[in-house]
Amino acid sequence: MGNNNNNKRRKFYGNNAGAAGNNGAAGNGGSGGASNGGKTAQQNAQNGQRQQNKPQNAAGGGNGAGKNKPKNRGMNPANNANKNRNANGNNGGKNRADDGRKDTYVYELDGNVYINLTNKCSNGCEFCVRNERASYYGNYLWIRHGDPTAEKVIAELEKKDVSAYKELVFCGFGEPTYKMGEMTAIAEYAHSRGLKTRLNTNGQGNLINKRDIVPELKGKIDLVNVSLNAPDAESYQKICHSQYRLDAFPALVEFAKSCVKNGVACRFSVVDCIGAEAVESCRRLAESEGVPLYVRKYIADS
Numbered sequence: 314m315g316n317n318n319n320n321k322r323r324k325f326y327g328n329n330a331g332a333a334g335n336n337g338a339a340g341n342g343g344s345g346g347a348s349n350g351g352k353t354a355q356q357n358a359q360n361g362q363r364q365q366n367k368p369q370n371a372a373g374g375g376n377g378a379g380k381n382k383p384k385n386r387g388m389n390p391a392n393n394a395n396k397n398r399n400a401n402g403n404n405g406g407k408n409r410a411d412d413g414r415k416d417t418y419v420y421e422l423d424g425n426v427y428i429n430l431t432n433k434c435s436n437g438c439e440f441c442v443r444n445e446r447a448s449y450y451g452n453y454l455w456i457r458h459g460d461p462t463a464e465k466v467i468a469e470l471e472k473k474d475v476s477a478y479k480e481l482v483f484c485g486f487g488e489p490t491y492k493m494g495e496m497t498a499i500a501e502y503a504h505s506r507g508l509k510t511r512l513n514t515n516g517q518g519n520l521i522n523k524r525d526i527v528p529e530l531k532g533k534i535d536l537v538n539v540s541l542n543a544p545d546a547e548s549y550q551k552i553c554h555s556q557y558r559l560d561a562f563p564a565l566v567e568f569a570k571s572c573v574k575n576g577v578a579c580r581f582s583v584v585d586c587i588g589a590e591a592v593e594s595c596r597r598l599a600e601s602e603g604v605p606l607y608v609r610k611y612i613a614d615s
C-alpha cells in the first residue's frame with residue numbers, strides 16, 4: 314500500500330538492491346498488514362482485554378494482553394510471526410497516548426474512501442508506514458477498540474455522499490483479507506450504492522484463510538491490487554518478513570494469477586523508487602505470469 318517511511322525507503326531502495334519496499338499500510342498502492350508498531354494503548358481484539366499506555370507490539374490480535382513487554386509476537390498466528398522489524402530500531406507505538414480518540418474505520422484520501430478493517434498482518438515489512446506513525450494523513454489507524462463489524466463500517470458510510478468518491482478501497486494499518494466476511498459484506502453494500510471497490514493486499518489471503526478466497530472476491534471486488542515489492546521470494550522475505558517465510562512470495566504470485574484466471578481484475582503494484590532495475594525485474598515476472606503491473610510514483614509521507 315501506500316506511503317512508507319522516507320528513511321526506510323532510503324535504506325531499502327537507496328542502492329536498488331533488488332528488494333523493494335512497496336506498499337506501506339494505509340495508502341494508495343497495495344497491501345495491508347502489520348509489523349510491530351507498538352501501540353500505546355491497544356484493545357485486545359480477540360479477548361476483549363484492554364490495556365492502556367503500555368507499549369507493545371501490535372499486529373492486530375494483540376498478544377500478551379496485560380503484559381507490559383513487547384514479547385510473544387507470533388504466538389497468535391494472526392499476528393506477524395516475526396520479531397520487531399522496525400528497521401530504525403524505533404518503537405512505532407511510543408507516545409501514542411490518545412485516550413478518548415475514536416478508532417478510524419473509514420477515512421478519505423485522494424478522492425477515495427478507505428476502509429481500515431484490522432491491524433493484523435502476516436508481514437512485518439521493514440518499510441511499513443505504521444512502524445513509525447500512528448496516523449496517516451491525519452487518520453489515526455491503530456485500532457484500539459476492536460476490529461469493526463461490517464455494520465459499523467456501513468453505518469459510517471451511510472452518513473456519506475458516496476457519489477463523491479472514485480472508489481472504496483480496503484486498505485489500512487493491516488491486511489484486509491483477515492476480515493473476509495466483513496470485507497465482502499461492505500463491498501456488496503458499496504456496489505448497492507454504485508461505488509467501485511478495490512482491495513489492496515499483500516496477496517497472502519489464501520494462506521491466511523487456509524482456503525481459496527478468490528471465489529469470494531468475484532463480483533465483490535472490482536480490482537485486487539497485490540503488492541509485489543520484489544521480484545523473487547528471497548528478496549521479498551528479506552524486506553517483508555512474512556510469517557509464511559519463503560512460501561509467501563509464490564503464494565502471492567499464485568493468488569494474483571488465480572484472480573486473473575477466475576475473472577477478478579488484478580494487478581501487481583510496485584513503487585518506482587525501487588529503482589529501474591528492480592522495476593524491470595518485476596515487470597518481467599508480471600509479464601511471465603500474465604498479471605498486469607502497475608508502477609506507481611512514490612508519494613512522500615504525510
Ligand code: SF4
Pocket residue numbers: 314336337338339344345346347348434435436437438440441442443485486487488515553
Ligand atoms: S503488508 Fe503489512 S507490514 Fe507490509 S506494508 Fe502492508 S500492512 Fe505493513
